[in-house]
Amino acid sequence: MTRSRHSVRPHASAMGPWSRFCYFAAKAWANLLNNRLVTAITVFTITLALLIISLFLLFYVNIEGTVDQWSRKVVVTVYFEGELTPQEVTSLKGKVSSLQGTDSVQYIGKEEALKRFRSRLKGQESLLEGVAPDTLPASMEISLKKQFRSSEAIASYVAALRKVQGIGEIQYGEEWVRKFLSFYQFLRLLGLLIGGFLLLTVMFIVSNTIKLTILARKEELEILSLVGATPFFIKAPFLIEGMIQGACGALFAIILLVSGYYAFLSNAVNFLSFNPADSGMIFLPPVYIAALLFGGVTLGLIGSLASLKKFVIN
Amino acid sequence: MIELHNVTVSYQKDAPALSGVNLKIPKGDFVFLTGPSGAGKSTLLRLVYAAVKPSHGHVVVDGQNVTRMTRHQIPFLRRNIGVVFQDFKLLQTRSVFDNVAVTLEVLGWEKKDIGKKVYHVLKQLGIEHKMEASPQRLSGGEQQRVALARALVNDPKILLADEPTGNLDDHNKDQILKIFKEANIRGTTVIIASHDKRVVHYSHNRIVHLEKGRIKENRDDSFQA
Numbered sequence: 001m002t003r004s005r006h007s008v009r010p011h012a013s014a015m016g017p018w019s020r021f022c023y024f025a026a027k028a029w030a031n032l033l034n035n036r037l038v039t040a041i042t043v044f045t046i047t048l049a050l051l052i053i054s055l056f057l058l059f060y061v062n063i064e065g066t067v068d069q070w071s072r073k074v075v076v077t078v079y080f081e082g083e084l085t086p087q088e089v090t091s092l093k094g095k096v097s098s099l100q101g102t103d104s105v106q107y108i109g110k111e112e113a114l115k116r117f118r119s120r121l122k123g124q125e126s127l128l129e130g131v132a133p134d135t136l137p138a139s140m141e142i143s144l145k146k147q148f149r150s151s152e153a154i155a156s157y158v159a160a161l162r163k164v165q166g167i168g169e170i171q172y173g174e175e176w177v178r179k180f181l182s183f184y185q186f187l188r189l190l191g192l193l194i195g196g197f198l199l200l201t202v203m204f205i206v207s208n209t210i211k212l213t214i215l216a217r218k219e220e221l222e223i224l225s226l227v228g229a230t231p232f233f234i235k236a237p238f239l240i241e242g243m244i245q246g247a248c249g250a251l252f253a254i255i256l257l258v259s260g261y262y263a264f265l266s267n268a269v270n271f272l273s274f275n276p277a278d279s280g281m282i283f284l285p286p287v288y289i290a291a292l293l294f295g296g297v298t299l300g301l302i303g304s305l306a307s308l309k310k311f312v313i314n
Numbered sequence: 315m316i317e318l319h320n321v322t323v324s325y326q327k328d329a330p331a332l333s334g335v336n337l338k339i340p341k342g343d344f345v346f347l348t349g350p351s352g353a354g355k356s357t358l359l360r361l362v363y364a365a366v367k368p369s370h371g372h373v374v375v376d377g378q379n380v381t382r383m384t385r386h387q388i389p390f391l392r393r394n395i396g397v398v399f400q401d402f403k404l405l406q407t408r409s410v411f412d413n414v415a416v417t418l419e420v421l422g423w424e425k426k427d428i429g430k431k432v433y434h435v436l437k438q439l440g441i442e443h444k445m446e447a448s449p450q451r452l453s454g455g456e457q458q459r460v461a462l463a464r465a466l467v468n469d470p471k472i473l474l475a476d477e478p479t480g481n482l483d484d485h486n487k488d489q490i491l492k493i494f495k496e497a498n499i500r501g502t503t504v505i506i507a508s509h510d511k512r513v514v515h516y517s518h519n520r521i522v523h524l525e526k527g528r529i530k531e532n533r534d535d536s537f538q539a
Contacts, residue, residue, distance in 0.1 A: 228393035
């Protein structure tokens with residue numbers, strides 16, 4: 001019996017997962033090079049989109065840092081009628097420090113209080129005439145841990161503080177704290193809203209750019225499907241392409257951001273009345289940079305996946 | 315090899331593309347599907363490679379009921395079917411070699427085996443000297459030969475062609491039909507959809523004539539040849 005011609009075809013090689021990945025990666029790289037212009041446009045779009053996001057993050061991180069600095073001014077002050085002895089200060093400091101929420105405690109004696117008052121009134125020293133060290137009360141300034149800086153937490157902290165023996169009159173600028181904290185919450189909400197809106201816009205733009213690039217290669221998808229490629233075989237190189245484009249876009253965005261940031265720092269003194277480097281301006285923390293890179297890769301992957309879903313059908 | 319049992323395909327409600335079609339094409343047959351535009355020729359071919367599913371009836375290809383296939387099974391059916399179109403459907407940014415090699419890459423062939431096999435099939439079709447060229451630099455006849463090479467490179471059991479000579483001059487038509495004939499001699503079942511009379515009368519083969527989605531004539535002239 002003669003064997004059918006179709007049964008003597010060479011067997012397909014049994015590709016392992018690694019060699020399959022290498023094959024798809026090589027295919028993706030070749031596709032990127034073959035479609036240089038389209039690749040460049042996509043990478044440029046992702047770069048621009050992520051640069052907008054990263055600029056927003058940089059702005060937000062610095063604003064939040066500044067507001068956090070301000071929130072350190074939320075201090076609970078305890079006033080005493082007379083000066084405390086060093087033993088009394090040590091004992092009271094120990095008791096206050098043991099309260100939940102206490103960050104640091106500082107005793108301000110009458111002399112120190114006058115010194116501070118004097119430095120605040122620099123240039124108007126005449127106002128201090130007749131003010132003796134005894135006029136100003138001794139006090140203890142208690143700064144709170146970050147999570148204890150809400151209105152409710154401060155109120156319950158003050159209630160606990162009142163129970164400590166030897167504590168005098170307590171003041172913490174209730175009204176200021178309330179206003180400041182609601183401003184802080186509003187700022188965070190605004191940041192979240194703008195950030196969310198920016199993210200959605202960026203996702204929309206990037207996925208549409210990728211969709212256009214895939215649409216331009218619709219015929220390739222059709223041919224692959226025609227010759228018996230599985231959906232995975234068709235999609236894999238496109239997904240890798242999307243991830244490479246996303247990573248490149250993120251990398252370029254970070255490079256532009258870093259160069260822009262340092263160019264701003266070194267030139268800001270020429271057009272600003274203050275030096276931003278001295279004002280505590282910070283760059284994005286490493287975790288944000290990692291998130292941007294990861295975001296770029298994910299953006300490329302999701303954009304490709306969403307677009308392919310529309311075009312890869314049997 | 316290919317069986318259509320009472321097959322109806324409806325793209326729109328009132329005008330079915332195919333209506334109650336019954337057809338059997340045995341292994342190794344050479345069939346011309348004829349009929350005017352809109353008769354359902356392309357739809358019938360699309361049924362065979364599972365690009366459309368029938369609204370009613372069953373399609374059996376190589377012993378497998380295509381109607382019941384899942385989308386994950388369809389690629390494996392297509393690996394035994396070569397398809398050629400009037401507009402060639404070649405990747406213009408790739409070389410002739412790459413266009414043909416894609417069929418074997420999908421099957422997971424080794425690189426060195428792909429090189430040998432692609433060269434062999436291009437040589438058979440007389441275009442091995444154009445291996446590195448881009449399809450857009452080839453004539454219509456040469457482009458169709460590349461498309462045929464892509465369809466034939468994995469020795470498919472079935473070769474389908476939708477108006478394969480529609481864009482070619484008479485000389486190229488004869489050349490292309492010769493290639494179909496040779497593939498058929500080697501054992502491939504060939505179905506060509508065409509309304510070109512010159513092509514249909516090229517040789518005495520089975521002719522299935524369609525009109526308005528129905529088979530009007532199912533004639534086998536091969537015995538009279």
